[in-house]
Amino acid sequence: MKKEHDYLICIDSDGCAMDTMNSKHFYCFGPEWVKQYGLEDIQEExxxxxxxxxxxxxxxxxxxxxxxxxxxxxxKEKGYETEGQEEFVAWTKEAPELSNPALLAQCQKKKNPCMEQALLWSIHVNLAVKEPGMEQGVFYGVREALEKMSPKADLAVVSSANAQAVEEEWSKYELKPYCKALLSQEAGNKAECIQKLSALGYPPEQILMVGDAMGDYEAAKKNGVWFYPIVVNNEKESWQQLQEEAYPKLLHGTFDRGYQKELLDKFERGFQKTL
Structure with a gap:
């Protein structure tokens, strides 16, 4: 990626731009976890x-x-512990990269049933996601926002999804041409990706991370850049506000701490409504 504009806007994919998050967890991630680890007896819970x-x-x-x-x-608290679980949990906290290739490399070093099951689970999830009927499309307002922002800002996808899924989805819905880069879990965590992109020469106050999760906010905060939330169950309104209000504020230098707090308060209320 080469810097072409003075502003950088990083955008998360699943649950933020792509309306795929609910279906993936309802029908792929959760059910495959139950099957892979033998939790059928407590499936509903x-x-x-x-x-x-x-x-x-x-x-x-x-x-x-x-x-x-x-x-x-x-x-484990319910009485379902997997052999090698402690080592796997430690890996998720310490590994510099959390992806299928990284986990495969770990499995090849030492036998660990929990890690092997985790890799199989992840592979089965990727296959399930490709099943017919899984596609949900793009949230309303995403394309319009990208069209408006791309002439004056460099756009980059910063996602924790796998590279193949990001590439396929952003290409299929013809959103890839608006972006200078598609960064996924293989490129590092979101904070690391923002750091790499900002190193191209963007001032922190001219960088915005757009996301739907607290992890997106934490990644932005760690790099000292602004965060714009796509509020759960209010995605359409969030994208509209980004295009009509937040993006102009970024360009005019009026995206300040007060406005950031206002956005974060709205973000917090969105989670409270889902509980």
């Missing part, structure tokens, strides 16, 4: 917990392996 941490709380949008680690810790 397990799926409810899975959706809570991945969709309806401040851990929304968490990396899949970190989410799996949380799920396995919850299952």
């Amino acid at each position: 397990a799926l409810k917990y899975w959706n809570q941490i991945n969709l309806y709380s401040k851990t929304r949008g968490i990396n899949r392996f970190k989410g799996l680690a949380m799920g396995l810790e919850w299952a």
Whole structure:
């Protein structure tokens, strides 16, 4: 990616631009977790917990392996512990990269049933996501916002999804041409991706991270850049506000701490409504 404009806007994919997050967790991530780890006896309770941490709380949008680690810790408390679980959980906290290739490399170093199951789970999730009927499309207002912002800002996808999924979805819905780069889990975590992009020469006050999860906010905060939330269950209104209000404020230098707090308060209320 080469810097062409003075402004940089980073955009998350699942649950932010792509209306795919709910269906992926309802029909792929959660059910495959239940099957892979033998949680059928507590399936209803397990799926409810899975959706809570991945969709309806401040851990929304968490990396899949970190989410799996949380799920396995919850299952352990219910009496369902997997051999090698402690080592897997530690890996999700310490590894510089959390992806299928990184986990495969770890599995090849030492036998660990939990890690092997985690890799199989992740592969099965990727296959399930491609099943007919899984596609949901793009949130209303995304294309219009990208069209408005791209002439004066460099746009980049910064996602924790896998590279293949990001490439396929942004290409299919013809959004890729608006972006200078598509960064996924293989490129590092979101904070690292923002850091790499900002190093191209954008002042922090001219960088905006657009996302639907607290992890997106934390990544922006770590880099000292602005954050714009896509509020859960209010995606259409959020994209409209980005295009009509937040983006102009960024260009005019009036996207300040007061406005940031106003956006964060609205973001917090969105999660409270889903509980």
